[in-house]
Amino acid sequence: MIVTSSDKKFRENPFLPFNATIIGIDQLNPEAKNFRLDSPELRKMYYEPGQFMQVTVYGVGECVIGITDTIYNEGFELAVLNTGGLVTSYLHNMKVGDIIGLRGPFGKPFPMQQFIGKNMLFICAGIGFWPIRSAIKHVLANRENFGEMLAIFGVRSPHLFTFIEEIDAWSAREDMRIQRTVDSCCDEDNWTEDVGLITTLTDKLDIKDPENWIVFCCGPPIAFKFIGKSLNSRGFHDDQIYVSLERKMKCGIGLCNQCLISGNKHVCLDGPTFTLGEVKSLPGGLD
Amino acid sequence: MLSEYLIFAPQLFKSDYDFLPLKDVDAISFDFDRTRMSAKSIFLIPEQTMMTASRTQGNADIVKLDKRPQILFGARPCDITAINLFDRVFLENYVDPYYQNERERTVIVGIRCKEKCRTCFCGTMGSHDPKTGFDLMLTELENNDFLVESGSSKGEKMIRSNSPLFGNLTNENKQTFITVMNQINSIFTPDVPMVGSRSLMEYSWQDELWKKYEEICLSCGQCVFVCPTCWCFDVKEKIAADDSDPGNIDKTARVRRWTACLLKDFHTVSGGHVFKPKVADRLEMYYNHKLKGVSEKYGVWGCVGCGRCVSTCPVGIDIRDSLKTLRGEEK
Numbered sequence: 166m167i168v169t170s171s172d173k174k175f176r177e178n179p180f181l182p183f184n185a186t187i188i189g190i191d192q193l194n195p196e197a198k199n200f201r202l203d204s205p206e207l208r209k210m211y212y213e214p215g216q217f218m219q220v221t222v223y224g225v226g227e228c229v230i231g232i233t234d235t236i237y238n239e240g241f242e243l244a245v246l247n248t249g250g251l252v253t254s255y256l257h258n259m260k261v262g263d264i265i266g267l268r269g270p271f272g273k274p275f276p277m278q279q280f281i282g283k284n285m286l287f288i289c290a291g292i293g294f295w296p297i298r299s300a301i302k303h304v305l306a307n308r309e310n311f312g313e314m315l316a317i318f319g320v321r322s323p324h325l326f327t328f329i330e331e332i333d334a335w336s337a338r339e340d341m342r343i344q345r346t347v348d349s350c351c352d353e354d355n356w357t358e359d360v361g362l363i364t365t366l367t368d369k370l371d372i373k374d375p376e377n378w379i380v381f382c383c384g385p386p387i388a389f390k391f392i393g394k395s396l397n398s399r400g401f402h403d404d405q406i407y408v409s410l411e412r413k414m415k416c417g418i419g420l421c422n423q424c425l426i427s428g429n430k431h432v433c434l435d436g437p438t439f440t441l442g443e444v445k446s447l448p449g450g451l452d
Numbered sequence: 453m454l455s456e457y458l459i460f461a462p463q464l465f466k467s468d469y470d471f472l473p474l475k476d477v478d479a480i481s482f483d484f485d486r487t488r489m490s491a492k493s494i495f496l497i498p499e500q501t502m503m504t505a506s507r508t509q510g511n512a513d514i515v516k517l518d519k520r521p522q523i524l525f526g527a528r529p530c531d532i533t534a535i536n537l538f539d540r541v542f543l544e545n546y547v548d549p550y551y552q553n554e555r556e557r558t559v560i561v562g563i564r565c566k567e568k569c570r571t572c573f574c575g576t577m578g579s580h581d582p583k584t585g586f587d588l589m590l591t592e593l594e595n596n597d598f599l600v601e602s603g604s605s606k607g608e609k610m611i612r613s614n615s616p617l618f619g620n621l622t623n624e625n626k627q628t629f630i631t632v633m634n635q636i637n638s639i640f641t642p643d644v645p646m647v648g649s650r651s652l653m654e655y656s657w658q659d660e661l662w663k664k665y666e667e668i669c670l671s672c673g674q675c676v677f678v679c680p681t682c683w684c685f686d687v688k689e690k691i692a693a694d695d696s697d698p699g700n701i702d703k704t705a706r707v708r709r710w711t712a713c714l715l716k717d718f719h720t721v722s723g724g725h726v727f728k729p730k731v732a733d734r735l736e737m738y739y740n741h742k743l744k745g746v747s748e749k750y751g752v753w754g755c756v757g758c759g760r761c762v763s764t765c766p767v768g769i770d771i772r773d774s775l776k777t778l779r780g781e782e783k
Contacts, residue, residue, distance in 0.1 A: 178549050180502050180687070180706065184510035224507040224704035226689045228722065250722025264510040413721045415687040418546045422684040423711075423718065428653070428740025429748045449737070452727045 175268075179418050182221045182266030188240075190261060193327040197246045197292065198257055199233075207241045207267070213274030214299035215409055215438040218243065219417050220252065221266030222259075228252040229414045231296040231437070232270060237306040244295045244327065271417035275300050275381070275407055275438050283379045284312035286372070288392055290319050290363050290384025294327060296409045296437075297381050305341070312377070314341040319363030319384075323347050323354040363388065367395040375400035382441070383409045386451050393441050403442035410437045410444065426450050457559070460494055461525040462487050471524065480526065482592075485569045486758055490680030491531040494524055495538060495554045502550065502706045504692065512706075517553040525561045530572075530758040532562050532586050533579035534680035540750045541683060550708070559606055562586040566632065568639060571759025573772055575640035579756040593628045644775045646753070652778050653744040661777045666732035668767045673712030675761035675769075681742070681754050684718070686711040713738055739774060 189201035346359035412424035468488035587607035692705035746754030
């Protein structure tokens with residue numbers, strides 16, 4: 166695990182959260198909000214793309230939220246979807262100035278150093294964009310270390326895109342390509358880009374040298390299956406494809422076993438970032 | 453002793469034996485049978501308050517842990533083997549302060565089994581002879597004569613400070629001890645060969661073995677709660693007004709509770725997705741963790757062969773039969 170600011174305290178009792186104040190809330194789409202947070206611990210905290218935090222709403226509960234942010238940006242933000250669960254729905258009712266608890270960061274980050282010199286392909290299905298966003302921002306902050314960049318986004322309908330200004334800014338860059346698709350749309354949406362599942366875009370990828378690419382993929386488990394199949398048919402190997410899994414977690418340190426897959430892999434310690442090859446070899450990994 | 457320590461000892465409660473707080477020394481049962489629940493509830497408290505905090509201000513604070521010394525008397529070798537595993541789980545990588553506290557304040561007095569109990573298969577799991585994990589270990593020689601070994605400095609200190617209770621080891625005692633040990637050796641032999649079971653588990657994914665359980669397992673989780681080596685827990689937050697200030701709803705507490713991987717709730721995430729909707733898959737995960745995951749991470753089986761799950765299962769699922777089926781033997 167990466168050493169955190171509150172390391173000594175964390176070692177003494179890994180179950181105690183530290184306080185963080187909500188300093189800003191942005192509505193990302195009708196279902197999701199972005200919380201900007203601040204606290205002395207957060208300012209000292211070091212985290213890497215792919216890691217996650219345990220978020221506590223005091224008296225309500227604790228849940229796992231992936232980090233969408235990098236250390237290259239000022240401040241710390243968490244994008245939270247209102248899933249209807251206790252914690253997320255309560256979080257969505259909170260206001261600027263309210264206090265929440267945080268523990269972390271936990272989990273194995275994407276091994277970004279290993280990808281230096283490679284071309285990067287990001288496949289973001291739905292809110293799977295958020296964990297990948299931290300990797301995209303990492304690559305953009307160290308742009309000279311990486312080759313070509315292509316990001317593919319897919320959501321159910323146009324109004325569900327998140328961080329729209331950011332994606333627009335990226336598509337204006339010359340060193341990065343963006344492709345977007347929606348599952349369905351109506352005339353009022355004025356949608357001019359692709360329509361269809363995200364695999365319609367991956368099926369027609371014009372990549373001649375798949376061996377020089379690294380793929381990041383995140384989305385609902387069902388998407389992994391189909392995107393994986395589609396990528397395999399374009400010449401990508403399972404071990405080039407990095408995914409981020411989601412499970413229920415209660416401790417973050419491999420004790421509670423809530424995130425156990427196939428009896429021997431803890432998503433919180435051995436993941437949440439895996440290669441697709443690893444996940445496929447784990448029975449129940451793609452559940 | 454009774455005034456100095458809180459003592460947990462096996463006592464008859466209704467129709468079963470359990471580790472209960474001791475009030476009267478005569479109530480201790482030296483009967484060879486194991487208890488209904490394992491000794492894990494003494495170390496991994498079924499409902500442990502971990503911290504308190506203010507609902508609006510946060511400021512999480514650890515609860516004051518009870519440091520009073522206590523004794524676990526009459527732990528069986530299977531219980532002690534399970535505690536050895538828990539020590540590795542809760543103290544090796546990240547130290548769990550709640551487990552550590554219970555472990556440090558408890559003196560474990562073990563007692564060797566000289567006979568097999570009703571569902572015992574600890575010979576199979578190799579848990580009849582723990583080398584660590586106890587502070588004192590009793591072996592009954594004959595006529596209520598016990599040989600006492602110390603397993604830690606805590607145990608040595610107890611022997612030294614209570615020296616009038618102990619006599620010296622005679623040559624005759626030693627001979628009897630050897631006889632008893634040989635007897636134990638000959639009784640606790642493996643019923644099922646276990647070599648390669650971890651690999652077999654790996655290759656038995658989605659086998660017929662699990663499908664047959666789909667129809668009978670009620671997914672009640674009793675086997676998990678009685679199991680000495682199951683430690684899965686759930687963490688919940690709650691409003692915790694204390695007695696002195698009942699109107700105060702600002703005080704919250706974080707509570708850790710036992711849970712079971714056989715319950716559907718265990719695999720349900722917010723939004724309603726269930727990762728393992730099938731009972732057979734959940735039972736398979738239970739076995740997978742015990743035989744594959746635990747042995748991979750901690751180098752020992754996640755089963756100590758006490759058979760508590762066998763006697764508690766309402767539909768009669770028997771882990772010994774599962775092990776046999778796993779190895780291709782028809783039951």
